Amino acid sequence: MNILIKIFIIYLISVNIAAFIIYGVDKRRAKKQKWRISEATLFVLALIGGSVGSEIAMYIFHHKTRHMRFVIGIPCIILLQLTLLVLIFRFIL
Structure with missing residues (x-):
């Protein structure tokens, strides 16, 4: 592996x-x-690659699960990151 x-x-x-x-x-x-x-810090953690950890923590700790911007935003970040990974690997490989 590289x-x-x-x-x-x-x-x-x-x-x-x-x-x-x-x-x-x-x-x-x-x-x-x-x-x-701050909520901004929590979102930045998701944006820099911690979106899966953020999503899991939200439901294990029952934290921010009533805030629609988190309930919708974190999964959207995950989808965006997965899309970018697929595109990057498609063009690299």
Whole structure:
């Protein structure tokens, strides 16, 4: 396997784990009425590759599941990212 592909896979795993943890931290802070992580930050995590971790965390932690911009937005980001991956691999390979 090409080294760039390995690095990319490690990156995706890392950013998805980070997104999952950060959603959990934000949920805990919400319950304790403490300082929160901004919604913009949560969306940026999804946009930079953590969309699957974000989606899983939303439903495991029951966090942001009442916010339509997350319920619709995160799956749209996943679809966009999958489309881009298919196009990139189609043109590279």
